[in-house]
Amino acid sequence: QVQLVQSGAEVKKPGASVKVSCKASGYTFISYGISWVRQAPGQGLEWMGWISAYNGNSNYAQNLQGRVTMTTDTSTSTAYMELRSLRSDDTAVYYCARAVAYYQFDYWGQGTLVTVSS
Amino acid sequence: EIVLTQSPATLSLSPGERATLSCRASQSVSRYLAWYQQKPGQAPRLLIYDASNRATGIPARFSGSGSGTDFTLTISSLEPEDFAVYYCQQRTNLRLSFGGGTKVEIK
Helix, strand or coil: CCEEEECCCEEECCCCCEEEEEEEECCCHHHCEEEEEEECCCCCCEEEEEEECCCCCEEECHHHCCCEEEEEECCCCEEEEEECCCCHHHCEEEEEEEEECCCEEEEECCCEEEEECC | CCCEEEECCEEEECCCCCEEEEEEECCCCCCCEEEEEECCCCCCEEEEECCCEECCCCCCCEEEEEECCEEEEEECCCCHHHCCEEEEEEEECCEEEECCCEEEEEC
16 A cells, blocks of 8 residues: 655754655555645645656745755665754644645645754 | 636535536647646646547546636536645646645535
């Protein structure tokens, strides 16, 4: 069965970086893209970006350009999302999701809570 | 950037009633519109894609309609497990965005 398993919760100080992993299993990793979505406490969903697991092409949300980098490691079927220069409003649960036809997110990871606090 | 506006923000209904949720786009998204359900403490679940196609395993009581800028998610008869938050999502020019959500709560 398809599974996306994310790394554990993180606590970071403002200005630091965080790297969240998302290990895929149960399907051919390079046949789909991976998107990252975050959700601040009590708030809605925010799309962060997408990466092709096939060739590494990526697209990022405009408001995160320059601070976010998404990568994949096909040898371990793992996707990564790194966010730099963290601010308090980056505190959120971060989800990875398998992307069909770019925007249909049919399987999701369990979420990773990233807390940014001094 | 395309803005999706969902209404109402909260819908108070009883089990067995019909729920009608609206999603309006600030410009045409053709039929590139999806709907997700999210329960507290859980990841979202894909319900509908391409405006009207049910995702795998989604019950027939969920249906989607619309195109261009106006879309509707209908739950024909609410089951206890349907009380949750619903989000619409669009794809245009490789930029995605979500609506603010509609909470369907028990009346």
